[in-house]
Amino acid sequence: MTAGVLWAQVAAVARRSVVRTSRQPAAVVFPLIFPMLLLLVNSGGLEASTNLPGFPTDSFVAFALAVPFIQGALFSTMNAGTDLARDIQTGFLNRLSLTSMRGTALIAGLLGGAVVLGLIQASFYVAVGLIIGVDFASGALGILVLFFFAAVISVSFGALGIFLALRTGSGEAIQGLFPLLFVFLFLSSMNTPRDLISVDWFRFVASINPVSYLIECVRSLIITGWDGRALGLGFGFAFLIGIVAITVATLALRQRLVRT
Amino acid sequence: MKTVERTNSIEVEGLVREFKKGPRAVDGIDLYVEPGEIYGFLGPNGAGKSTTVLMLTTLLPPTAGKARVGGYDVVAEGPKVRSVIGAALQEAALDPMLTGRDHLRLQATLQGISRAERRPRAQELLDRVGLSEAADRKVGGYSGGMKRRLDLALALVHRPRIIFLDEPTTGLDIQSRTALWDEVSRLAREDGVTIFLTTQYLEEADVLANRVGIIDHGHIVAEGTPQALKADIGLPSVHAVPVEHADRERLVVALAPYGESLDGGTGDVIIRLREGLAGLPAVVRAVDDAGLTLAHLEIQAPSLDDVFLAKTGRSLEGAGEDEPEEAETAA
Numbered sequence A: 001m002t003a004g005v006l007w008a009q010v011a012a013v014a015r016r017s018v019v020r021t022s023r024q025p026a027a028v029v030f031p032l033i034f035p036m037l038l039l040l041v042n043s044g045g046l047e048a049s050t051n052l053p054g055f056p057t058d059s060f061v062a063f064a065l066a067v068p069f070i071q072g073a074l075f076s077t078m079n080a081g082t083d084l085a086r087d088i089q090t091g092f093l094n095r096l097s098l099t100s101m102r103g104t105a106l107i108a109g110l111l112g113g114a115v116v117l118g119l120i121q122a123s124f125y126v127a128v129g130l131i132i133g134v135d136f137a138s139g140a141l142g143i144l145v146l147f148f149f150a151a152v153i154s155v156s157f158g159a160l161g162i163f164l165a166l167r168t169g170s171g172e173a174i175q176g177l178f179p180l181l182f183v184f185l186f187l188s189s190m191n192t193p194r195d196l197i198s199v200d201w202f203r204f205v206a207s208i209n210p211v212s213y214l215i216e217c218v219r220s221l222i223i224t225g226w227d228g229r230a231l232g233l234g235f236g237f238a239f240l241i242g243i244v245a246i247t248v249a250t251l252a253l254r255q256r257l258v259r260t
Numbered sequence B: 001m002k003t004v005e006r007t008n009s010i011e012v013e014g015l016v017r018e019f020k021k022g023p024r025a026v027d028g029i030d031l032y033v034e035p036g037e038i039y040g041f042l043g044p045n046g047a048g049k050s051t052t053v054l055m056l057t058t059l060l061p062p063t064a065g066k067a068r069v070g071g072y073d074v075v076a077e078g079p080k081v082r083s084v085i086g087a088a089l090q091e092a093a094l095d096p097m098l099t100g101r102d103h104l105r106l107q108a109t110l111q112g113i114s115r116a117e118r119r120p121r122a123q124e125l126l127d128r129v130g131l132s133e134a135a136d137r138k139v140g141g142y143s144g145g146m147k148r149r150l151d152l153a154l155a156l157v158h159r160p161r162i163i164f165l166d167e168p169t170t171g172l173d174i175q176s177r178t179a180l181w182d183e184v185s186r187l188a189r190e191d192g193v194t195i196f197l198t199t200q201y202l203e204e205a206d207v208l209a210n211r212v213g214i215i216d217h218g219h220i221v222a223e224g225t226p227q228a229l230k231a232d233i234g235l236p237s238v239h240a241v242p243v244e245h246a247d248r249e250r251l252v253v254a255l256a257p258y259g260e261s262l263d264g265g266t267g268d269v270i271i272r273l274r275e276g277l278a279g280l281p282a283v284v285r286a287v288d289d290a291g292l293t294l295a296h297l298e299i300q301a302p303s304l305d306d307v308f309l310a311k312t313g314r315s316l317e318g319a320g321e322d323e324p325e326e327a328e329t330a331a
Helices: A003-022 A025-051 A060-064 A066-090 A092-097 A103-131 A139-168 A171-186 A200-208 A210-224 A228-256 B049-056 B078-084 B100-110 B115-128 B144-156 B174-191 B202-208 B226-233 B245-258 B276-289 B304-312
Strands: B010-018 B024-033 B038-042 B064-069 B085-088 B162-166 B194-199 B211-216 B219-224 B237-242 B259-262 B269-273 B294-300
Touching: A003 A025, A003 A066, A003 A103, A003 B100, A025 A060, A025 A066, A025 A103, A060 A066, A060 A210, A066 A092, A066 A103, A066 A139, A066 A171, A066 A210, A103 A139, A103 A228, A139 A171, A139 A210, A139 A228, A171 A210, A210 A228, B010 B049, B024 B049, B024 B064, B024 B211, B024 B219, B038 B049, B038 B174, B038 B202, B049 B064, B049 B162, B049 B194, B078 B085, B085 B144, B100 B115, B100 B144, B115 B144, B144 B162, B144 B174, B174 B194, B174 B202, B194 B202, B202 B304, B211 B226, B211 B304, B219 B226, B219 B304, B226 B304, B237 B245, B237 B259, B237 B276, B245 B259, B245 B269, B245 B276, B259 B304, B269 B276, B276 B294
Parallel strands: B038 B194, B038 B211, B085 B162, B162 B194
Antiparallel strands: B010 B024, B010 B064, B211 B219, B237 B269, B237 B294, B259 B269
């Protein structure tokens, strides 16, 4: 198979992901609106946190704007996973298996679709941030890096969703796991900088939770500027999650596709 | 097994598929389908039809035995097999959010058809299966017949030499069924495509197939042209139903001297007339002499159901049971 054919297959699978999602308004609107509502609620209730000594900014909205990017990635997990699980349940995966499509094209295509949707979400969050007056400390270049980071975490979490779909073959199972993924978000530094968390166990859990570093990477670009350590940890964990998730998803695909 | 030739044939020898904690879904079948032939694989639910199709289309590894499709080994040369076959499996697996045209373009791309050819090929197939007007509507709104026609079009995208159709007309109304039969016949007649068709409809096998293989409990119990199979049975049967159900046993006794009693599982008293139609007057007299009144009396020429009945002792209708799930496959 030539590289051109493989690329065409990846693009076709990605296009299908985007088209089918765009034709389901709930699948598009909810990941955009829900994180923004949560941002507004948290900002209203936790604005006083900015008075804490050592709080890194005087705008809680700017501090919390990082969270929707991670929430969006979690939605990528669910979307990519449930789409693939539905394909398994309906036999559509069998249809694809009967073509000359390669397994790598399927995974890459699904991830391509997740990236497109992730970038649309990121654009929306950045636009809302700019409209409500958030000043991006890292400037226009920082916003570009933010988009790149959004693409990376869409791939990482999307691959996680694909793995779960291939292992369980059930859309309901993916949706059942979604709240569990949100637990990782709530047990992170989403609302308070780690060094200001006074409860020991919570600070410990937030410190070993990779989601904290993903949030802090985005947050650094918004409120700090160019923080090499935060960027390194954030991209490092994002790539690590992606490598692990893609590896296990590829292995799971081999087991799922029993074609000879 | 015959020597390897890259023809449109299907060659199967001793094919077996076992499921975990279950019986052999396919238990050592042999068959040969000629290039350009329509082969009807007839049997009730659970007989092993779909499992056979999954193995021949490379989606399920056989437990034992050999099969060559289009001259390629289904185990050792899976990608080559897939390149020469098209398949419409049981349940048209379509994405309700995509249009018919979206499906065809996706399928064409995944089959490696060039960009320039994708659009005209999609339109050609939409025209061919009569879906041009509905091409840009989401498939979620299609009727069962439209979905099946799209399914067939998708199987044809890359111009396969061999097509597998797994119960393609199940659940369709007679108009949709007839339209699909016409298209399948045309494919074999004009394009020389070999067609392996599973069905539980006797009429479908009778109308479409050049040859029929009858499968039950994983075994092929009869094989031949529909005409030859029916001729093998030879004699017509009389189907009688008494007005009073309590008279059924008396009716069986009264008709017993005139032929072999068949239990079709339908409640009818069925006798294969030993003397053919010449025995009918004696049957009527026997019913009269026994003082029985019939609600229904019918003479039937031998059908494929009679063939199934003769070979298995059961009628095809209602003989099925659910086929083991693919998920239960043993490694």
